[in-house]
Amino acid sequence: MSKKTYGQAINEALRGEMLRDPNVIIIGEDVAGGHGASGEPGGVGGVFGMTAGLYKEFGPERVLDTPISESAIIGAASGAAVTGMRPVAEIMFVDFVGVCFDQIYNQAAKFRYMFGGKAKTPMVIRTAIGAGFRGGAQHSQTLHPLFTMVPGLKVVIPSNAYDAKGLLISAIRDDDPVIFMESKVLYGQSMEVPDEAYRIPFGEANVVREGKDLTFVAFGAMVPRALAVAQTLAAEGISCEVIDPRTTSPLDEDTILESVAKTGRLVIIDESPPRCSLAADVGAMVADKGFRSLKAPIKAVTCPHTPVPFAPNLEDEYMPNPRRIEEAARAVLGYR
Amino acid sequence: MSKKTYGQAINEALRGEMLRDPNVIIIGEDVAGGHGASGEPGGVGGVFGMTAGLYKEFGPERVLDTPISESAIIGAASGAAVTGMRPVAEIMFVDFVGVCFDQIYNQAAKFRYMFGGKAKTPMVIRTAIGAGFRGGAQHSQTLHPLFTMVPGLKVVIPSNAYDAKGLLISAIRDDDPVIFMESKVLYGQSMEVPDEAYRIPFGEANVVREGKDLTFVAFGAMVPRALAVAQTLAAEGISCEVIDPRTTSPLDEDTILESVAKTGRLVIIDESPPRCSLAADVGAMVADKGFRSLKAPIKAVTCPHTPVPFAPNLEDEYMPNPRRIEEAARAVLGYR
């Protein structure tokens, strides 16, 4: 056990799984880095450094640099997966999935069903998500709804270093295609993380904070924001429960429904535009299955229906921020 | 005024707009057909025949056949649109958007915002949607949620021939990128459709049937199914209101909320897997803004979280069918 960042936890999970299973390979742009240059290859380890050191330790047959060809990256991963490997592909920023989406949702995710259960596609797509990085409209999206809607895909969105490690290990050992969404703004966050391997199962939400007046459901980088508001409200004697589903597909409906059964009030904090979002998904689920418990409207705190703006002040307002979360909480708490 | 099929209405709208505005062009695979063959080109008019006759009438500068390169088709359309044309691009089946999604959601839909309002991208993407055609997992999807979540895009999903014509004319005259989703199973449905041009505005739902006990919201090919169940229930004295939003982005929230204010009960019928669907979107919207009116849980009738199966009996069960719609309606009506 030692303090590790979210990024280190990811790197450690990758390394541990590569040591454990020779079929685990890494494939993507600059996951090694420096190929064909005058210096040594392998010194980059991905633009965010998540695969740092792995090329030097495992060599070119386990850590494969590719051209900027995302469809071919995903296809190479899924084709390798159905024939016996366990590839971990990297799509540098989730924003880039538009150039390879077919290979994800029509191919890898559908193989098993289309082929009547006769294919197994154990692959992971790691990708960086989220705003707050001043990356502009094409480098700041989250897009977890895009994947959650796809039957055959599993979607993981860890909110802290401990979960990142345990969920990534589960993802790599999983026999289905998994997309693993890493929050850029969390890469540097650190906490105690065990050195050894451990798994966090999919579909089991984490009740990050217990409470009885109001339920917050938050995803990824929104979890710390929900917690912060829960703390503010606690000072006034308002007790908020904070739930981090950790995976959006499968989704742990039971934990959310149990919480709402107790609190009767729900606010969902979701970093994405509002339409067909996870906020909508969870809200609608509770409006059906948890209707009897509800004491107030279900509120969502999302981004507006706009692309991500570049200017820092606009971007800060774009993201669900404590002010907007608190407003929603108070609206729900004050509902009569 | 004369009886026309949904398909004829679309063809008529295209032809009318091409006659009216020389900047309207059509681009896609086999929209003319027969290029380079030993016979005459222009005899195909799209695999569903929606552009039939247009090549012969307007020639190769207005009706452009392309290679099977959807990213280049959409890029060609958006690049032409920002420089003064009004292209109508065809993506044969919506299932194919995965190979060109970047050009839709990151490019065309974001131009205006990223460029601070300085670009105008008047283009339409026509595409065929829906199951029931025995097309299998990669030719039967609906995917309207995928587009609805994209800021900058407008999403149209007509449920009958009259609407198809009026909405397509509006789409072509609209200054923003619009995706126009044509239900394959409706192409042959006919009704009275005016011969002249008329527009149906976006964001105005159609109350297809008035009622007071229960509100159905249904999209595209699900509208006739909802109506059929409404009729069945009417025989028992149950009065269902049926709302067809016609466009999912923008969405006419007011009409839905007014209806729920009256009925207190909502069932959404949406042909797509359940997660982050339009069903979820509408359900969550009402669970927030219409909470006070609700007398029962909001139920959704969707497809299961699976790809579209091929076998006819599986596909029929996959789609929201009258049995499942009726069950949901009764559950909501019987809620105490």
Next chain:
Amino acid sequence: MQLSRDDLKRAYRSMFTIRTFEERVDKEFALGNIPGFAHVYLGQEASGVGVCFDLTNDDYIGSTHRGHGHCIAKGCDVHGMMLEIMGKQGGLCGGKGGSMHIADMTKGMLGANAIVGGSPPIAVGAALTQKLKKTGRVAVAFSGDGASNQGTTFEALNMAVVLGVPAIFAFENNGYGEHTASSYAVGAPSIAERARSFGMPAEVVDGSDFFAVHQAMGRALERGRAGEGPYALEIVCSRFLGHFIGDPQAYRLPEELAQARGNDPIPRFRKGVTEAALLDDADLDAIESEVLAEVEDAVAKAMAAPRPDISTLETDVYVRY
């Protein structure tokens, strides 16, 4: 080395099975016994069979919407195929896939693919496994001339070169992508030349000549098995019927169609091997009878088979969820 007499019989059986199967699919479709739509491989038999002839069950192929011929050439069971195409229980994919998604992992058949350009990237992945596991096996991506213009296909060509994997790109140029001629939609002077410019050997082959295809594939395979990287074949062939069953193909003049039929790979093979006295008519007729009976039986069984159990609708989405 020349092919043995048994090999020649196997080749003929495979081509004739495709021919018979596809003619029957065409007929059953017209009778309403096949749901949806189907694209038949009539006229292209020598291509699929020539390419797959020396592949083992541990070599892989990725196929297209026009995949029946590839399946048969790769050894898929015609009973399982007919059940699948009719959407019946016991089909190779349990009736969930249909004509455009037939797959059989036990035969190294990675699936027909209803997305044009869907298979090449996947085949690169299958080839990557072979390289990493040093199996000496290869992966073939079948693509049409139309698919040769899809971005995913180009990426796969480049990726295969960069990763140095034993992927073989079999471009079946049947002159058309749907209703548009390749002479219009392929801007390049030649598909093979375009592939070559990506950095791999490429050749143009007469796709109506089984022997030409088989020999060219032999060169590709030699390179692949030796771990020397990818290879491309442009296999020039003819689509006898329309794009899908029911396409009246008014855009092709009768003379063009007649010319295509005039270069039928099956009589051409028969003529070749009988004139060379390698096989005689009796050998070939015997094969034909067997094949006709087998396909007849496959149709009869498929017609009689039940639909998949409704309980299977939600199975097989995940290994575990």
Next chain:
Amino acid sequence: MQLSRDDLKRAYRSMFTIRTFEERVDKEFALGNIPGFAHVYLGQEASGVGVCFDLTNDDYIGSTHRGHGHCIAKGCDVHGMMLEIMGKQGGLCGGKGGSMHIADMTKGMLGANAIVGGSPPIAVGAALTQKLKKTGRVAVAFSGDGASNQGTTFEALNMAVVLGVPAIFAFENNGYGEHTASSYAVGAPSIAERARSFGMPAEVVDGSDFFAVHQAMGRALERGRAGEGPYALEIVCSRFLGHFIGDPQAYRLPEELAQARGNDPIPRFRKGVTEAALLDDADLDAIESEVLAEVEDAVAKAMAAPRPDISTLETDVYVRY
């Protein structure tokens, strides 16, 4: 015809503006005055300027994540650019775009593009408008060597040939896509050759030589303006700094970097024109002083400018919703 002295001054001004602007971006970034990340064009000035030199405001370009140089070469205002890059009110895109999304429709600048391979299809569309409206104008797609491997780029090449549009593909091969050399990631022997195999003329150009780029572009432009179809240039140049500001680029040895710097297009231009007595040092020094002052002023004004009004967050999504 040779370029006039005024033309030469204009070329030098444009290149030197890019140089000064980018050095300043590098510095302001290090000072924390530029949010996010930025990719500078240092070392590639002769490419952008050579390509854009004879374009009018009615000719279009589509650019890349490394787009500042293209913007300046196409005539975008450096004040508006600096405001945009700093995320300030009055920026060319109102502060909503940032470094990777600068666009100016009034200058025919269709936008930097943060998606590698995003621009080529769009440029084909802009070129299509020119063809249909018979304007004699062209559209240029700038792409890097890395972008030359993206499927969208390949599709655009083929589409441009098939539609016969005046699109010019300017492949700036600066040796790297991020931290990976083009010698690794481009499997083809040559990007130009690969483009040629799609069916268009293509040539390799020394991208450190303004005159070479300008002349090659002249040939491309002649073809485009005459309505004869697309053209490709592989412009070989050097990236002086890392991929983005802050990239230590440990993968490049000092010698490689020194060699790149040794072939700096700006002193090379200066040496050429002064030795030929076309311009003298005083001419060039005067330009430099003006440019330095202009960029200084742009930075000062951008630093002083307010952030965009928060009320603009939700505007400009649609023309009307």
